[in-house]
Amino acid sequence: MGWIARRVVGAVIFACVVAILGAYAVTAGYITGEPTLSTACGLLIFGIAFGASLGFTTYMKHRDKVREAWAEYYARTYPQYYQRR
Numbered sequence: 226m227g228w229i230a231r232r233v234v235g236a237v238i239f240a241c242v243v244a245i246l247g248a249y250a251v252t253a254g255y256i257t258g259e260p261t262l263s264t265a266c267g268l269l270i271f272g273i274a275f276g277a278s279l280g281f282t283t284y285m286k287h288r289d290k291v292r293e294a295w296a297e298y299y300a301r302t303y304p305q306y307y308q309r310r
Contacts, residue, residue, distance in 0.1 A: 235282040242274035 247260040247270055260267035300307040 231282045231285050234285065235278040238281055239274045239278040242277050243270060246270045246273060 243260060247256075250256045250260065250266055250270060251258070255266045256264055260270045262268055262271060296307075
């Protein structure tokens with residue numbers, strides 16, 4: 226998966242986590258309105274969302290590198306079955 230797809234997935238995860246945690250914070254009465262960086266709770270929500278987004282996109286990048294390494298290994302080990310194009 227390319228870097229553009231990882232950025233899109235990261236943005237979607239960030240938005241979803243902020244929406245879910247923001248809705249919970251408003252319902253529980255921790256904040257009024259929407260999360261902003263000017264409140265400690267909003268800063269915590271954005272930090273958790275950023276961490277989740279970064280963690281998942283890093284996992285995706287690592288998974289792609291492992292997949293490429295295995296493909297390279299199989300191409301070198303079994304050249305009669307795997308032809309490069």
